[in-house]
Amino acid sequence: MTTRQQMIAKRRKQQRTNNLIFAAGGLLVLIAIVLLFSNKSGAQQAVEPVEVGKPLADFSLPDINGETVKLSDYAGKVVLINAWATWCPPCIAEMPDLHAYYQEHQDEGFVILAINGGESPSTAAAFASQKGLTFPVLVDPTTSFLTSLGISSYPTSILVGADGVVKAVHLGMFTPQALEDEVTPYLQD
Numbered sequence: 048m049t050t051r052q053q054m055i056a057k058r059r060k061q062q063r064t065n066n067l068i069f070a071a072g073g074l075l076v077l078i079a080i081v082l083l084f085s086n087k088s089g090a091q092q093a094v095e096p097v098e099v100g101k102p103l104a105d106f107s108l109p110d111i112n113g114e115t116v117k118l119s120d121y122a123g124k125v126v127l128i129n130a131w132a133t134w135c136p137p138c139i140a141e142m143p144d145l146h147a148y149y150q151e152h153q154d155e156g157f158v159i160l161a162i163n164g165g166e167s168p169s170t171a172a173a174f175a176s177q178k179g180l181t182f183p184v185l186v187d188p189t190t191s192f193l194t195s196l197g198i199s200s201y202p203t204s205i206l207v208g209a210d211g212v213v214k215a216v217h218l219g220m221f222t223p224q225a226l227e228d229e230v231t232p233y234l235q236d
Contacts, residue, residue: 096197102211108162108185108192111172116160116183118207124156125233128205129221130193132164133174135201137220142178148226149182155234156209158182164190164201208233 094104107117118126129145131138142161149159159182163171168186175184187193196205204217206229215229 094192094195096195097205097213097216099213099216101213103205103207103213106192108187109168111163111168111175111184111186113168116185118160121158121160122211123209124158125209125230126207127157127159127230128207129159129161130164130196130198130201130203131161132166132201133170134166138202141202141220141222142180144223144226145221146178146180146182148223148230152231152234153182157230157234160185162187162193164193164198206230206233 094106097103103118105117105119107115110116127145131142133139145159145161149157161175161180161182162185163174164187166186167188171184171186174180200218202220204221205213206215206217208214214233217225217229221229
């Protein structure tokens with residue numbers, strides 16, 4: 048190989064290196080932008096892990112229609128926050144019982160905020176429509192909010208009393224009897 052050919056080969060190698068560096072830098076910028084906007088789209092505040100006997104800090108999340116819903120919108124009501132996903136068989140199995148309980152007790156100041164974790168709003172909306180859910184269905188596509196509450200498995204439910212204090216954390220599927228035993232006493236306060 049001549050000196051000229053070596054110089055051309057060296058320039059081409061340097062150009063490829065520069066292109067790779069430029070592409071990597073662009074990718075990092077794109078990732079930073081996505082992370083920035085994904086954190087803002089949930090309109091989430093920093094929330095501490097849930098602790099029974101302590102108030103739950105106000106938070107806001109988008110619902111399946113893109114509207115912002117806040118916990119404080121339900122001040123004075125008993126709120127069951129249910130963390131779920133469509134890929135979770137116990138979540139799917141408990142949904143009809145949760146909905147029936149909600150329908151029976153909503154006039155007593157009871158509401159369910161069903162927070163779908165890790166899925167798109169369209170996936171959660173399709174499930175809610177298929178099941179005929181009438182309580183608010185919120186979305187946490189990155190699961191960052193649910194994780195900040197200390198939720199690491201689905202389904203998990205947090206019962207917040209009318210006074211804003213966490214009354215119970217229920218791990219696993221709710222049965223009709225468990226709803227009666229764990230939630231109904233707070234509706235009679």
